[in-house]
Amino acid sequence: MKPMKNRGARSRTIPLYILPLLILLLFPSVMAEVQDAEEVRNYVRLVYQKLVEAERRGADVEEAAIRLNRALSLIREAEAETNTSRRGKSLTEAYNLVRDVEASIDRLVEEGRARINLRNWTLSSAAILTAVGCILGYIYSPRIFWSLWLRLRRGWRVRRA
Amino acid sequence: MIDEEVRAVILALALVAGVFAASQTLQSGRVVEPFSEIGLLGPGMKIGDYPRNVLVNETFRLYLYLGNHEGRVMYYTVLVKLGDGSTLINETTHAEAPVIDEYEAILPHGQNITIPVDLRLPKPAANARLIFELWRLEEGELRYHGRWLQLWMNVTAPKAP
Structure with missing residues (x-):
């Protein structure tokens, strides 16, 4: 049996020489380091607002907040740095951290929603089980109580007083 | 008569335990005084x-x-x-x-x-x-x-x- 030729494959393939150009166009941070500390700080504040909203919607933002705080430390380090290259490196690292946090927000909200659903299910199940337990206890407890009472005293002898 | 008393005791115990468990679950994680x-x-x-x-x-x-x-x-x-x-x-x-x-x-x-x-x-x-x-x-x-x-x-x- 001959393998089938995929005639459309050639037209759908991106030529290799276009790839570096695409990377440079899609990721501007690759082209140049960030130099403006205030710009990164504003970005941190913007992502922080999104994080607050995500937390309000049930997301666990602890890790993300720690990373944003790390970004703030890097900004401060960059501001104290006189060497332009090291300053740019710190700011770029801070920018990338903030960008990663921003990208993770939707996932955090989804996870938070799932956790809230699970919690609600657990609470509802516990309430239903408690109610069922009460009903069963109400119906069967006298029978259980008296059977246990008799079992514990089965060796007893009755004497007329 | 004794059956009714046993039932009442079991029901009261179940209710107290249920209310306590529910209040603990609902109160957990709530910040009273931020x-x-x-x-x-x-x-x-x-x-x-x-x-x-x-x-x-x-x-x-x-x-x-x-x-x-x-x-x-x-x-x-x-x-x-x-x-x-x-x-x-x-x-x-x-x-x-x-x-x-x-x-x-x-x-x-x-x-x-x-x-x-x-x-x-x-x-x-x-x-x-x-x-x-x-x-x-x-x-x-x-x-x-x-x-x-x-x-x-x-x-x-x-x-x-």
């Missing part, structure tokens, strides 16, 4: 041993302690201001004094941070008042949180050789 902490530690990271006399442009180290018990992630900014005996500051009014430095931190609920603070005072002053004000980012803008600290210092010019 608050933020700000503290100032001396060079040895202890409460005390604060520098009282420094030279002009001499760098001295303090530690700033921040704690978040607000029940949500917080963006804090601490403004360090240089005032004097006449500078007015209280829980509602922030000091109208020059800002000499600024520190930022993003903290998730229940966490704290200790930030090293290196300061230099630019001119001689008797009874200079170093003020640390806690601000927080709310809806995109910084607002005074009403918490502040102060350190009284004498700043003297270095003696000529």
